[in-house]
Each structure stands twice: as structure tokens, then as C-alpha cells.
Amino acid sequence: MLEGQALLDRARALSDRPEDQIARACGYVGPSGRVLKKSFYRALVAAKGYHLPTSPSGRGSGGGKGRQAEFRTRVHGNGNLLIGQAYTRRLGLEPGQEFRIEIHRDTGSIWLLPLEN
Structure with missing residues (x-):
């Protein structure tokens, strides 16, 4: 840069x-x-010689924190449902981790249950 x-x-x-x-x-x-x-x-x-103050996180003074998880998603045209990096990072998930998917039709919930190694 x-x-x-x-x-x-x-x-x-x-x-x-x-x-x-x-x-x-x-x-x-x-x-x-x-x-x-x-x-x-x-x-x-x-x-140009102007120095803007930075926030404690070092990300600027806009008060924002970059892209944030909205806690919303939608089904894509191909039928996939994406859970973004903001969520996986927040949960401390690692690449390669495997899960069992449980569907609870009565509540409309989808659960991801970690599989043991």
C-alpha cells in the first residue's frame, strides 16, 4: 500500500x-x-499532513468496528445457506472442524453440533 x-x-x-x-x-x-x-x-x-485520531482498537475514529455480524443471512439461489467468518470467528471455530446438523422443525431451528475427534 x-x-x-x-x-x-x-x-x-x-x-x-x-x-x-x-x-x-x-x-x-x-x-x-x-x-x-x-x-x-x-x-x-x-x-496531506492531517493526522486523524484513532480509537483504542486502532481502527479509526468513526466508532465503527469494520464489518460486523448482522445476525442475518439468506438462502442463496443455489440453495446454500452461508454462515460467515464473523460468526465462526466469534465462536472460536477452526478450519476443518466438523459438525452434525440437527433440524428442529417444531421451532424452525438448525443446530450445529460439534463432532468429537
Whole structure:
């Protein structure tokens, strides 16, 4: 990710392009390929000489915590139901863990029961 004068120069050179393209060209892309707009804008502000306060978590002053689990999901067109990383991380689940799925029709609940090794 570019910073300082290098960031300003690159952004200025690409100023006729959409914001997402500029951010990508400056290296502000997360591991999933998502453009990190907030980080990009904060870096631009810092490169201009303005220092924004950061929160105790180090994530900025917006009061937000990045993407949060909404506790909502929907069935995709292919019939899959996704439980996102925010939930698995919150539960401390590890890649490769296996579960038994239990359906409780009377309550409309789906339970994931960890399988023992």
C-alpha cells in the first residue's frame, strides 16, 4: 500500500479514473479482493499532513468496528445457506472442524453440533 508522497502522486496521476480503480492501483485491496476504501481515504488524509485520531482498537475514529455480524443471512439461489467468518470467528471455530446438523422443525431451528475427534 502506497503512503505519503508516493500515494499522492499515484492518486493524482489516476484522478480521471473511478475511486475504486485508484484505490486498487495504490494497493488498498484486502485478502478477499475487496477495496479497502476507508484505509485508502485515511492514508490520503495522512499524506496531506492531517493526522486523524484513532480509537483504542486502532481502527479509526468513526466508532465503527469494520464489518460486523448482522445476525442475518439468506438462502442463496443455489440453495446454500452461508454462515460467515464473523460468526465462526466469534465462536472460536477452526478450519476443518466438523459438525452434525440437527433440524428442529417444531421451532424452525438448525443446530450445529460439534463432532468429537
